[in-house]
Amino acid sequence: MNNSGMNTVYFLGIGGIGMSALARYYHSQGWLVAGYDRTCSPLTSQLEAEGMAIHYEDNPALLPVDIDKVIYTPAVPQDLNEIAELRRRGIPLMKRAVALGEVSQAHFTIAVAGTHGKTTTTAMVAHILKECGVDVTAFIGGIANNFNSNLVLGSGIESTLVVEADEFDRSFLQLAPNVSIINSIDADHLDIYGDRKHLVEGFNAFAQLTQGPVIVKEGLDVSASKMLRFGFGEACDYRVDKLNLPLSIPGRHNQLNATAAFAAATQIGLQPEDILRALSTFKGVKRRFDIRVRNKKHIYIDDYAHHPEEIKSCLSAIKASFPSKRVTVVFQPHLFTRTRDFMEDFARSLAMADSLILLDIYPAREKPIEGVTSQALLEKVAIADKRLCSKDHLLATVEQLHPELLVTVGAGDIDRFVEPLEKMISQW
Numbered sequence: 001m002n003n004s005g006m007n008t009v010y011f012l013g014i015g016g017i018g019m020s021a022l023a024r025y026y027h028s029q030g031w032l033v034a035g036y037d038r039t040c041s042p043l044t045s046q047l048e049a050e051g052m053a054i055h056y057e058d059n060p061a062l063l064p065v066d067i068d069k070v071i072y073t074p075a076v077p078q079d080l081n082e083i084a085e086l087r088r089r090g091i092p093l094m095k096r097a098v099a100l101g102e103v104s105q106a107h108f109t110i111a112v113a114g115t116h117g118k119t120t121t122t123a124m125v126a127h128i129l130k131e132c133g134v135d136v137t138a139f140i141g142g143i144a145n146n147f148n149s150n151l152v153l154g155s156g157i158e159s160t161l162v163v164e165a166d167e168f169d170r171s172f173l174q175l176a177p178n179v180s181i182i183n184s185i186d187a188d189h190l191d192i193y194g195d196r197k198h199l200v201e202g203f204n205a206f207a208q209l210t211q212g213p214v215i216v217k218e219g220l221d222v223s224a225s226k227m228l229r230f231g232f233g234e235a236c237d238y239r240v241d242k243l244n245l246p247l248s249i250p251g252r253h254n255q256l257n258a259t260a261a262f263a264a265a266t267q268i269g270l271q272p273e274d275i276l277r278a279l280s281t282f283k284g285v286k287r288r289f290d291i292r293v294r295n296k297k298h299i300y301i302d303d304y305a306h307h308p309e310e311i312k313s314c315l316s317a318i319k320a321s322f323p324s325k326r327v328t329v330v331f332q333p334h335l336f337t338r339t340r341d342f343m344e345d346f347a348r349s350l351a352m353a354d355s356l357i358l359l360d361i362y363p364a365r366e367k368p369i370e371g372v373t374s375q376a377l378l379e380k381v382a383i384a385d386k387r388l389c390s391k392d393h394l395l396a397t398v399e400q401l402h403p404e405l406l407v408t409v410g411a412g413d414i415d416r417f418v419e420p421l422e423k424m425i426s427q428w
């Protein structure tokens with residue numbers, strides 16, 4: 001505890017979408033919040049404006065003098081000088097997942113899992129509950145447009161917690177869900193799980209943690225004592241085509257997300273007509289089919305898609321919404337391991353584009369893997385109009401091509417180009 005009588009929590013990797021929500025939560029609970037991140041971003045600038053002390057240099061001299069708790073993300077390298085200093089001081093380091101698990105233990109929790117769709121579904125559940133008058137706290141893995149935040153704050157322990165349950169690093173096994181949703185179990189994070197069999201085992205372990213109903217998309221290999229299925233099939237407990245969903249966001253995948261959210265809301269006692277009314281005002285999530293420019297000449301859409309199935313869903317929704325438009329895709333692959341594990345699948349999904357601009361692989365926490373390059377991926381994409389592009393030349397390349405419909409996809413730092421592209425395209 002410092003001189004002000006307040007506890008200090010220090011975040012390593014505070015700029016991540018999940019970390020920043022947790023930082024905001026601690027800040028709201030009266031903690032002094034400080035943190036380190038490798039780069040300044042609009043999100044870290046916002047956190048600083050909210051009163052958090054953040055620096056961008058791995059320098060032990062910049063650590064707060066008194067630290068009561070350290071929370072870190074596995075995305076942060078373990079060889080940081082600051083980590084060595086914190087260990088020297090004897091301060092225990094807690095993974096973000098464990099800290100989120102502590103919050104979950106104290107609340108009635110609705111947890112949303114799945115290799116895709118969990119951010120949008122989490123935002124939908126939070127929005128439904130809020131609109132229906134439920135006291136809700138929510139941790140969302142993106143900026144929900146209805147809240148303009150990744151955190152929704154309720155009145156305290158009595159509030160219902162809605163939380164995104166992340167399978168990366170088996171983080172979701174730290175949670176204590178009362179109700180859970182499992183949207184999808186496509187192979188991903190094989191650097192953690194090894195193979196799809198172990199990934200499925202991880203999701204089943206998450207289902208077993210759930211005290212109440214587990215709401216599972218049809219066709220997934222999950223078992224639980226109280227399981228409810230959702231989807232398009234006859235045998236589903238919640239069928240998409242029976243609900244008449246009033247959604248403003250397009251795509252078959254979003255109909256499924258909304259059906260899962262509807263199911264969770266009914267399971268805690270909300271009325272179907274109230275849930276549907278709430279869904280009609282859901283505005284989506286930034287970087288999830290996020291239409292940034294739409295005028296008579298040009299359309300620009302940004303999406304977080306970074307897995308072949310997500311890219312396929314995104315491009316399918318675009319082609320259904322704008323069937324006459326020529327689609328130009330800018331894609332930044334995320335992680336060498338993911339690019340290696342799904343090279344053929346990425347090539348098939350990206351071939352749905354009419355034109356492709358491929359950026360270098362965003363490494364995040366990884367070192368390069370020999371032979372795993374954007375060039376190798378580009379060669380496998382079976383379309384004629386395709387090119388590699390450095391980030392330095394992206395704006396000039398898009399300016400030169402003047403695409404009719406542009407979509408940027410990826411989970412790395414491609415988001416830094418969204419506003420410059422929006423500004424440029426809106427002026428054409």
